[in-house]
Amino acid sequence: MNQQQRHLIEAKTVVLKALAHPTRLYIIEELAQGEKCVCEFVDAVKADFSTISKHLLVLKNAGLVEDDKRGQQVFYRLRMRCLPSFINCIGVAVAADARMKAMQINPDLFEAKKAAEANE
Amino acid sequence: MNQQQRHLIEAKTVVLKALAHPTRLYIIEELAQGEKCVCEFVDAVKADFSTISKHLLVLKNAGLVEDDKRGQQVFYRLRMRCLPSFINCIGVAVAADARMKAMQINPDLFEAKKAAEANE
DNA sequence: TGGTTATTTGGCAATATAGCCAAATATGTT
DNA sequence: AACATATTTGGCTATATTGCCAAATAACCA
Numbered sequence: 001m002n003q004q005q006r007h008l009i010e011a012k013t014v015v016l017k018a019l020a021h022p023t024r025l026y027i028i029e030e031l032a033q034g035e036k037c038v039c040e041f042v043d044a045v046k047a048d049f050s051t052i053s054k055h056l057l058v059l060k061n062a063g064l065v066e067d068d069k070r071g072q073q074v075f076y077r078l079r080m081r082c083l084p085s086f087i088n089c090i091g092v093a094v095a096a097d098a099r100m101k102a103m104q105i106n107p108d109l110f111e112a113k114k115a116a117e118a119n120e
Numbered sequence: 121m122n123q124q125q126r127h128l129i130e131a132k133t134v135v136l137k138a139l140a141h142p143t144r145l146y147i148i149e150e151l152a153q154g155e156k157c158v159c160e161f162v163d164a165v166k167a168d169f170s171t172i173s174k175h176l177l178v179l180k181n182a183g184l185v186e187d188d189k190r191g192q193q194v195f196y197r198l199r200m201r202c203l204p205s206f207i208n209c210i211g212v213a214v215a216a217d218a219r220m221k222a223m224q225i226n227p228d229l230f231e232a233k234k235a236a237e238a239n240e
Numbered sequence: 241t242g243g244t245t246a247t248t249t250g251g252c253a254a255t256a257t258a259g260c261c262a263a264a265t266a267t268g269t270t
Numbered sequence: 271a272a273c274a275t276a277t278t279t280g281g282c283t284a285t286a287t288t289g290c291c292a293a294a295t296a297a298c299c300a
Contacts, residue, residue, distance in 0.1 A: 001146065001164055009142050009149075011214040012207065016140035021258085022133050026121065029129075038277060044121055051259050053278055063217050072267045072276045082209035087132065089202035094131040097183050141288085158247060171289050173248055192246045192297045 015080075018062035023047065024055045025087070027076075031065060032084040035077035135200075138182035143167065144175045145207070147196075151185060152204040155197035 019025055023045055030036055030044070041052045056076055059065045064083070065076045078084075103110050139145055143165055150156055150164070161172045176196055179185045184203070188195045198204075223230050 006142070008211065008214070009145055011218065012210045013140055013142050013145055015210050015214060016136060016145065017257095020133055020136035020140040022126070022129050023258095025129055025133055025136065039275095042276095048260060049277065050261080050279080054258085057278080063213065069266090069277090072274095074277065080210075080213050082206065082213070086202065086206035086209070089206070090132045090135050090200075091128065093183065093200050093202070094128070094135060098131065137287095159245095162246095168290060169247065170249080170291080174289085177248080189247090189296090194247065 015062050015064065018058050018064055019083075019087075021055065021058075023052070024059055027052075027055060027059065028064065028078065028083055029087065031076060031078045032087075035068075035075045037073040037075050039073065135182050135184065138178050138184055139203075139207075141175065141178075143172070144179055147172075147175060147179065148184065148198065148203055149207065151196060151198045152207075155188075155195045157193040157195050159193065 019028065023041075026045065027041055030041070038049070038052060038056065041056075042049050045052065056065065056067070059076075060067060064078070064080050066079045068075045068077070139148065143161075146165065147161055150161070158169070158172060158176065161176075162169050165172065176185065176187070179196075180187060184198070184200050185196045186199050188197070
């Protein structure tokens, strides 16, 4: 691994680190549906204003969002369009794993369901 | 945000956290080209065996890779197929941002390139 | 059996990250 | 100007993540 490769990897890691926090991931998912102002996240997440503001700064520094001040409010929107589909793919994979795990713990539940489906 | 939403977001965060480290991202990118054994990463990254092993454990616990012991070696391979294309998309975005930034710092370099292209 | 190689695990110190409070800034209102 | 609202910044403590070392396992070889 050379210097340049390492540099590129680290740059990508900044983006991934930015995504790797529940509050920030939530913010990104919300922004996938359109721009929002800071106060909307404060209400939804029920965290301190300063906490949300810092999370947004992390996202901005990583290049994931851009902001836009209008009046006294600051609006944020997504800047990297490939994010939503990827996050969705992770969600699908995670859900599949969870199903698998549940089946191992309590197979009967799934047998019952299978039988019910067969009767339809 | 309700309990179930929060739970799903946290599950996705586990995956993203797993990706958000230079060594682990490197490992994932290598595995995109096929399975590899632990020792190959140790050589390439030049870190302690135990360090690599722990990174691999993080990836495994997050469901990103699976392993397979053959003889005295353990081989790892990718389990989540949507990763490579997403990582690629991040790479493209990151590179574009870097170009943009370089251009702001030293526009002349890019003027010269532009002129050279025009002469072709 | 004893030794060698490949890998994992436990433990610990250094570093990074998160979240809260208080204070600063910026915009709009009276 | 004085005040209210929206947001950011600075600072601090609590918590989580890294990476190394040493020791434990596990498979293979002599």
